[in-house]
Amino acid sequence: MEFSYSREQQMVKQMLKKFAENEIAPIAAEIDEKAVYPYATIGKLAELGLMGMPFPPEYGGAGTDYLTYIMAIEEISKVDASHGVIIQTHNALCCWPIYTYGTEAQKRKYLPDLLSGKKLGAFGLTEPNAGTDAAGTQTKAYLDGNEWVLNGSKIFISGGGIAEVYIIMAMTDKSKGTKGISAFIVEKSDPGFSVPKHENKMGIRGSIAAELVFEDCRIPKDRLLGQEGKGFKVAMTSLDVGRLGIAAQALGIAQGAFDETVKYMKQRKQFGKTLNKFQALSFEMASMKVKIDGARYLLYDACYRRDQGLPASVPAAEAKLACSEAASYVVDKAVQFHGGYGYIKDYPVERMYRDQKITEIYEGTSEVMKMVMSGEIFK
Amino acid sequence: MKIAVCVKQVPDTTEIRINPETGTLIRDGVPSILNPDDANALEEALRVKDNLPGSEVTVITMGPPQAKEMLQECIAMGADDAILLSDRALGGSDTWATSNALAAGIRNAGSFDLILAGRQAIDGDTAQVGPQIAEKLGLPQVTYVKEFSLEGDYVKVKRALEDGYEVLKVKLPCVLTAIKELNEPRYMSVPGILKAAKHDIKVWNAVDIGVDLTTVGLKASPTNVFKSFTPKPKGEGIAVEGDTPKEKAASLVNALKEKHLI
Structure with a gap:
């Protein structure tokens, strides 16, 4: 058992300490006060490889292990937790499920832009009546020819309205409870998708949380992520x-x-x-x-x-x-x-x-x- | 374009304390960093590389084995190669001896179109090594560079002076020393860090670089540190009183006479 930082980890921590002190600390109070998303600093962090850290370079990731990525989130959050959660949600809740459950075509389509930070990713599970109890999910999806049609809403979604790519959980078979949930990739520009409201939060105010609404939101059939009915997993x-x-x-x-x-x-x-x-x-x-x-x-x-x-x-x-x-x-x-x-x-x-x-x-x-x-x- | 950047590992003086009794630096637990002006020199080299794909940036330093860490950080910022000149025979070198070693190291590394260095290191503050390297390599040099552009076989630079600047055009190859106004150094990137940790840093000793052993090290150094001390703060000044310039001048003359200075 070893209890020491690797040289990579030392350098990642050193770089982010400097970055957080020089670039994030001066704006942390302001993004909190005004509840604004820090586009400029997230953009710079993306250039440094933070938006795809624990994913392989073949899809545009930086290729670190998970531990090193976690140390990066820790280092950034020492100075500002909003930046920490923006990077975290994007990596773990959007890039990770696409990388893990996506078809090769889905990975090729979405990961390069996500991992380079060109596009931000988000994840939608929570609804007004379903959070911890996912079986209560009311957002529904049905197949209509070559398209899935989504109806319902999600709340408290980190990155809502800022993100371009969303992993959305919707019921494809209500009778099966959690086994009737499927995961979908929804794009910001999809018809019938809207972000009507930003939440006014107690903290992490630089990370925007929003309500997402799907009104006959039509997406191509190949946007199903993983198998039908496996969304809960x-x-x-x-x-x-x-x-x-x-x-x-x-x-x-x-x-x-x-x-x-x-x-x-x-x-x-x-x-x-x-x-x-x-x-x-x-x-x-x-x-x-x-x-x-x-x-x-x-x-x-x-x-x-x-x-x-x-x-x-x-x-x-x-x-x-x-x-x-x-x-x-x-x-x-x-x-x-x-x-x-x-x-x-x-x-x-x-x-x-x-x-x-x-x-x-x-x-x-x-x-x-x-x-x-x-x-x-x-x- | 092949570019060499001379760098130095220095104690982070923002975190350094001075022993009030001996007047020497307390180096225990003080992190070592890439000398700030050298980071500007490296940044400018990396910008040339960004604009001229295929360019190669080599960083070179003289120092103890732990200076490898700083060289890794240079690779993580984007340098392609790194050379550490490390040998007990080089220990204790002053600026003259250091520039002998670095000039030999650069010669041994091949031919470069451009050699960059920081203006001065924050530990010694001499600003001598860069210019001396230029002399020993027989290359033209411009110090205190605050703006830089490539124009074919020439570089056009602005050289900062106390009360203005000079615009100079210099033929390549040449040696330039950078000041902090030149640019904003980039951060290490995560992919760069992963590359750097695996990079094989070249470590050369005095024999490898073929330097004349009578021109390096403590004994060969014409300057020696006699004593380090913190200068005593100057006493409080006085503002010369008087209603007219003539009265003020008279008052000043009196004050100087009282101190037997005139």
Whole structure:
């Protein structure tokens, strides 16, 4: 067992640390405040290979392993979680299912533009009445000659309206429950597809989430992704992969908030000494570090298992639970230790506090992670 | 076009601290980086390559084995090849001895149409090695380059001066030293990083480059570090008082007389 970063990983972390400090940190507060998608920085990250990192070069990917990709998401999220989730959703929930379940023709058609970042990808499973309970999916699709016709709507879709390519789950046979769900590739320009509303979110406000509407949305027959009735599997395995990225995002937020607090405590004086000289606070920082480092080992271990082709579903759930809980704990203390300054927007911990919450909700809630884990414990 | 870029690994001075008692740098735990001006030199070489496909960019440095890491970073930015001159015989070289080694290394690597270097390194701040390499290779040189364009067999450059700039046209091959105004260095890319980690960096010793051993290393160096210290801050200045220029001049003369300076 080795516990050291490879040279590739060191350089990826070094490059992204510099990029995040120089390019993302100066705009992070503004994209949060105005809730605008950061086209310019995502464009630059695409040029550096971030929009197709863990995919093979033959389709235009950078060709790293999953662990290195996860470290990249972590590094970016230390500075801004919106950038982290934009890259994560695109890679794990759009590129990955196409790469894994797509026909060769679908891969050739979509992956080069997606992996180069020329087009952004998104994923639509959640609906007003179906999230964790996917069997409640009401969006329907039926075959009409050579076309699938989609009707229904999706909500809270990350990248909605910005993305050009969407992986959409729709019922092709309601009577079969989750086995009646199929996955489709929908393009932004498809007739009958619209994005009527952007959500006004608590955090990760630079990542646009939107409602998607399908009104007799007609797409060619060959846009079915994987087999008919296997959409639930496409969705669940994608979310398994996605979980690692969200765990990395949470871990990045935790580390970012921790680092900000260290910096603040070393310069903030009260009662004639800096905050780090108060043992009650500095001991608490030690406890926070234990949570972050512990969560990181679980995450890297889950990624290692995935890279080795070992079962990684349960470890991914455990890693996501640990990282998002560590982040929750750390951002809370980070704001507390900043005092009043932590509650105003001049310090980044205020944003990190809001950004963190979603990591316990999306790509499987903490409760779902516990369902996955307890199922394994008592199998 | 074949381009050589001379680079140096330096401590990241933004993170460096100075031992207040000895006045020397505390290098423990300080990350090493590609010297910033050298990054500008490399960027300009890479831009030439972007515009002239088929061009080759070779980075060359002299340093200890760990300087390989910086060379990998240059490959990850887009350089094609990297050479490390590393030998105990080269250790302790001053700028004169360093440029002897680098000039020999460049000669050994082949012929280049263009040689770029950073203006100066942030650890020594001498700005001597680039110009000395040009002299030793017998090539024309332009220092402090802030704008660059290729015009056939010539390069047209703007050379920054304290109070303006010169526009110069130089025939290739030549040596240019870059300043930070020249460009914005690119980041390493992920595909570049993967390539760099596998790249076989050439490591040459003093014998490999055929350098005269009496012209390199500490003993051959005409300059030696006698003492390093942090200069004491200057005392507070005074503003000369007076209503008219004549009064101010008189007041200044008095002040200088009081200090027995005139």
